Amino acid sequence: MAGSSMQDIKRRVKSVTNIEHITNAMKLVSASKLRKAKSTFEKTGEYFHFVTESIEEIVNNSADIPIKYLEGNREIKTTCYIVVTSNRGLCGSFNSNVIRQAEAEIKADPERPEIVAVGSKGRDYFLKRGHEICSEYMLPPENISFIETYGVSAPVLKDYVDGKIDEVVLIYTSFVSTMEQRVRTVRLLPFTPKRDLDVAPMEKQVEYEPSTEEVFNYLVPKYVEIMIYTAIVESATCEHAARRMAMESATDNANNMIADLTLFYNRARQAAITSEITEIVSGADALK
Amino acid sequence: MADSVRLDIITPERLFYRGEIELVIARTLAGDEGFMAHHTWACKLLDTGELWIQEAGSKDFRIAAISGGYIDVKESIVIFTDAAEWPEEIDVERAKAAGEKATEWLKTQAQADADTTDILKARIDLHKSTNRMNVAGGGIRKKR
Numbered sequence: 001m002a003g004s005s006m007q008d009i010k011r012r013v014k015s016v017t018n019i020e021h022i023t024n025a026m027k028l029v030s031a032s033k034l035r036k037a038k039s040t041f042e043k044t045g046e047y048f049h050f051v052t053e054s055i056e057e058i059v060n061n062s063a064d065i066p067i068k069y070l071e072g073n074r075e076i077k078t079t080c081y082i083v084v085t086s087n088r089g090l091c092g093s094f095n096s097n098v099i100r101q102a103e104a105e106i107k108a109d110p111e112r113p114e115i116v117a118v119g120s121k122g123r124d125y126f127l128k129r130g131h132e133i134c135s136e137y138m139l140p141p142e143n144i145s146f147i148e149t150y151g152v153s154a155p156v157l158k159d160y161v162d163g164k165i166d167e168v169v170l171i172y173t174s175f176v177s178t179m180e181q182r183v184r185t186v187r188l189l190p191f192t193p194k195r196d197l198d199v200a201p202m203e204k205q206v207e208y209e210p211s212t213e214e215v216f217n218y219l220v221p222k223y224v225e226i227m228i229y230t231a232i233v234e235s236a237t238c239e240h241a242a243r244r245m246a247m248e249s250a251t252d253n254a255n256n257m258i259a260d261l262t263l264f265y266n267r268a269r270q271a272a273i274t275s276e277i278t279e280i281v282s283g284a285d286a287l288k
Numbered sequence: 289m290a291d292s293v294r295l296d297i298i299t300p301e302r303l304f305y306r307g308e309i310e311l312v313i314a315r316t317l318a319g320d321e322g323f324m325a326h327h328t329w330a331c332k333l334l335d336t337g338e339l340w341i342q343e344a345g346s347k348d349f350r351i352a353a354i355s356g357g358y359i360d361v362k363e364s365i366v367i368f369t370d371a372a373e374w375p376e377e378i379d380v381e382r383a384k385a386a387g388e389k390a391t392e393w394l395k396t397q398a399q400a401d402a403d404t405t406d407i408l409k410a411r412i413d414l415h416k417s418t419n420r421m422n423v424a425g426g427g428i429r430k431k432r
Contacts (some may be wrong), residue, residue, distance in 0.1 A: 043302050050298060050366055054331060054358075087382060119396055146300040162293075207330035218358065226300050240367055 009265040013258055017090075020254035026090070027247035032242035034178065036115065038144060041175065041237040044230050051226060053190040055191070055219050068161070069191050069220040080134070080156060080165040081106060082188075083173035084231050085122035086239040087138060092237055092246035094181070095121040101183045102171045114165055118152060118232060134159075141236035146229050153225040160189055161258060170223065171230040172237040178243065179240040186231075188224045197281065291361065292344035293325035294364040297352075297372055302405050304372040305341070305352070313340040314359055314367065315347075323361055330361040338423055353378060353418050353423035379421045387417030 013195045059070075085095045099122060106113050117123035117136040126133060137152050159165045168189040173181045208215045297305040315337030329385045334383045340349045355368030365386045390413040 040301075044300060050296075050360070050368060054360055057332075205329065207332070209330065209332040213310055215358065217334060218333055229300050 006265060006268045009261055011262045013203055013265065016129055016254050016257050016261065019249055019260065023247045023250040023254060026038060027244055027251055030240050030244040030247060031094075033142065034237065037233070037237040037240050038175075040143075041230075041233050044233050048226060048230060049111075049220060054116035055216070057206070058208075058216050058219070060204065069189060069216075074163075074166055074170060076138060076166045077111050078165045079111065079153060079167040079169055080116060080159065082118065082156065082168065082170045082172075082228065082231075083122040083126070084170070084235040085117070085119035085125075086235070087120045087140065088239075089121065090246060091239055094242035095119075095125075097181075097183050098122065098171060098173055098235075099125050101185060102127065105169065105171065105185060114159075116156060118154065119235075128143045141232050141239070144227075144229075144232055144236075149229040149232060152232075153228045156228075157221050157224060166190075168269055170227060172233055172241075175234050175237050175241065183269045186227065187229055189220075191220055191223070227243070228243045290360065293327075295341065295367070296364065297339075297354075297367045297368055299365055299370065299372050304369075307340055308344040309365075310338075310346075311342040311368075312365060313338075314354075315339075316359070322366055322392070323359070324403070327361050327365075331358060332361075333358050334367070336412070336419050339367070351375060351377070351423055353420050355419070373420070375423050378423060380421060383417045383420035387414055390414040390417065391398035397402075 081102060083098060085098050089095070102122070113131070115126050115131055117126060117133050118140070120138050123136045128253045135152075136154055145176055156165070156168055160168060167187065170186045170188050172184060174184040176182055202225060292308040295305065295307060295309045295312055311322055311324050314318055315321075315333045315335045317335055319400055321332070332356065336355045339352045339354050341352070342349050352372055352374050354367070354369040354372045356366060360368070369397065380394040394414070
């Protein structure tokens with residue numbers, strides 16, 4: 001009786017130990033990937049404000065800017081959602097958080113949305129629920145280059161200029177710390193500049209070449225491209241952070257389980273010994 | 289020695305260059321243009337081309353290949369570009385291959401009623417490749 005249960009417990013300890021080895025290895029891998037991704041992410045985010053500042057300068061200082069990229073130029077009907085998820089699972093609630101937020105946004109939208117999926121998890125989710133995915137990108141996000149993200153941004157920008165979509169919303173995970181990631185929703189287009197009326201116009205005239213309009217028309221799409229690029233890089237960083245956390249707790253749980261099971265095993269073994277002794281003793285007593 | 293001004297060259301992936309310079313020559317859409325300290329405030333779009341930087345206190349120019357972007361001239365100069373490389377970072381073989389591919393494509397496909405944007409893209413690829421090779425070879429323009 002006790003023998004078979006001891007066998008079972010032994011087998012379970014063995015399998016949990018195997019799992020613990022795997023999760024521990026994954027944890028270490030994610031930790032090193034996280035370090036790498038974090039250094040890329042820190043480099044990209046730092047200089048981004050220059051572009052936004054330049055755009056705001058133009059908006060605040062010149063009258064003749066093209067309206068097509070600005071807020072309020074047309075009624076918003078079709079919205080394009082860019083949902084940044086990962087290609088791989090086993091990273092805790094990372095993907096489901098993004099998807100939940102995206103789902104909420106899409107439900108709140110009365111019009112039929114267009115979805116651009118970055119990462120296979122998001123794509124699979126929305127495909128299964130009958131949404132139409134207008135484009136998808138499955139490149140591994142670890143060492144994506146800026147040029148490669150054109151594949152995401154170019155069609156979106158084209159559709160916006162052609163009037164097929166009226167709004168571009170980016171949903172991705174932003175990196176707060178290694179312990180905390182937050183899903184963020186950012187509206188990329190139409191562009192909403194900070195109109196600071198308190199700030200006096202610049203004291204010097206700025207020379208725009210070829211023209212204010214063209215510089216502006218160059219900057220806004222660039223802004224969108226950079227935002228998408230940084231979002232992908234940031235989301236990759238978060239993915240590794242989330243996976244590291246998930247694997248760490250999995251390893252901890254496995255260790256706890258091994259400790260518990262070892263205790264049960266020892267108890268079962270002791271119980272078996274005790275019952276055997278009782279049998280022998282009672283057998284000896286019976287012979288007297 | 290002329291006054292110096294701070295120059296930042298930024299790509300989406302990294303800070304490419306930061307330092308005090310006397311003169312930077314960049315190719316704007318209208319042609320090559322040099323910027324020194326106390327330049328009028330300006331914001332100009334750049335073409336794919338060579339970038340010549342004369343660092344403060346130096347006689348020589350450093351050159352780099354950049355592909356498009358814009359220059360923002362204020363108290364300091366900021367250049368924002370999609371990609372920037374020093375000559376030693378350029379993979380000449382790759383640039384050459386890309387150039388050959390673009391030339392080949394233009395020869396064979398361009399007659400067929402190809403999309404104009406595709407032709408434009410191939411031209412830009414060719415341009416970028418030539419530029420990279422020029423920069424790797426020490427720049428097309430001779431030093432003064």
